[in-house]
Structure formats: structure tokens, C-alpha cells
Amino acid sequence: MAFWTDSLGTEPKRQFRFKVIFPGMPDGGVWYARSATKPTFTVSQSEHKFLNHTFYYPGKVTWNTSTISFADPANPDATGGIMRILASSGYRIPDAGGSAPEDFRTMGKKNSVNSLGDIQIIGLNENGEKNEVWTLHNAFVVGLTLNDYSYESEDLSTVDVELRYDWAGFSNKGTDYAGGGRTGEQDGGITWGALGGNDDVELGSSLGAGAGGVLPPGSGPTSS
Secondary structure, rough: OOOOOOOOOOOOOOOOOOEEEOOHHHHOOOEEEEEEOOOOOOEEEEEEEEEEEEEEEEEEEEOOOOOEEOOOOOOOOOHHHHHHHEEEHEEEEOOOOOOOHHHHOOOOHHHHHHHHOOOEEEEEOOOOOOOEEEEOOOOOEEEEEEEEOOOOOOOOEEEEEEEEOOOEEEEEEEOOOOOOOOOOOOEOEEEEEOOOOEEEEEEOOOOOOOOOOOOOOOOOOOOO
């Protein structure tokens, strides 16, 4: 029975039921995250023309950037957290007269990714349990937006962080992905639902040879 006709049935997902795990931020950003853009992707296409017909073929998948917005408390300082991430990524202010090796550091992907860790956007149900988990793999900061000071406004100060990542892992309860066969409460001996446990399986991780799915590099059964 549909959720809108059964008052005791499963509730739909709600926009306000979520949390963010942002390892590079103080306290993981859990308590002061305001919003999060879910991962999206685009698929390129090639076309072949024949007479007055046009045929299209799918090409490469490109994941789009995601933006997470935080309130900016004085303690822990969200802006300070992002600036520390920038420094850990390798950025150095060009002070005059620097001669130490670290004064010549530049940003690199390894340091940028390590300064953040795997960022997760977690959808919750009414009981605080996980409905779905998006994991941004190899994420690094590509943009920062701070709102302005103004005597005309009493709004909270905010920090918007734009993230680039190589791909997003997705997991939820009972996903059947590309013939993976995940239709029950358990998959590979892992039970879903308990918040904070090792109960997250990345999208496609249950797909073996001949299962019909394509795994990202290094994929396999993982815990979050």
C-alpha cells in the first residue's frame, strides 16, 4: 500500500532529516551543518547521423560538485576549520623571505583529500536511523563562500563549501542495483538500519562477476 494511503506505513524521505559527517571540520560539522547538495552526475553523449536520422550513444560519467553549508559558530570556528583544511592541502601565503622547504609547498591532491577524509551525507528516518548514505570519495575543496557582515541583517553567519570528488558511493536499505540482488534486510551478512554501526555497503559492492554492475576503482564491501 502506498505511503500516502497508509498512516502506519513507511514514511517518505524528508529533506530536513539528515546529517553530515565532514571529518576535516571541528566536531565533524554534524551539529552546525545547514544544508547539503546531494551528488549529481551527467553523462556525455555522442551522436551518429544517418540520412535524416540521429542516433545517440552514452559516453563518460562526470560527477558534479556538491556544496555543504554550515552555520559559523565562534567555537568551534567553521571558517577557521576551512582555513586549516586549506593549509593542510598545501597552500602557503607567499610571505617574503621564506626559505624553509615548507615555504615552497603547493597544493596536491593527496594532501587535499587527506585533509578532508570521506565526507558523508546521511539521510535519516523518523527514528534517527539511516535511510541512505552518500559518500564523496577523494573530495577536496574548490570553493568557499562566506556571507557578508551587515547592520541590516540578524541572520546567522554561514560558510558554504564547494567540493569536487571523483565519484559518490551510495547505499541504502534493500537496494537492488543492476541485478545485484539486494532485496532483503540483509546483504552479505550485513544488517541495515542501526545508526552508527558498520552497516553501510557502497553501491555495487555486492556485485560479483557476471552480476551486471560496474564497480568504481577499488570498490568492494566497505564500512563507513
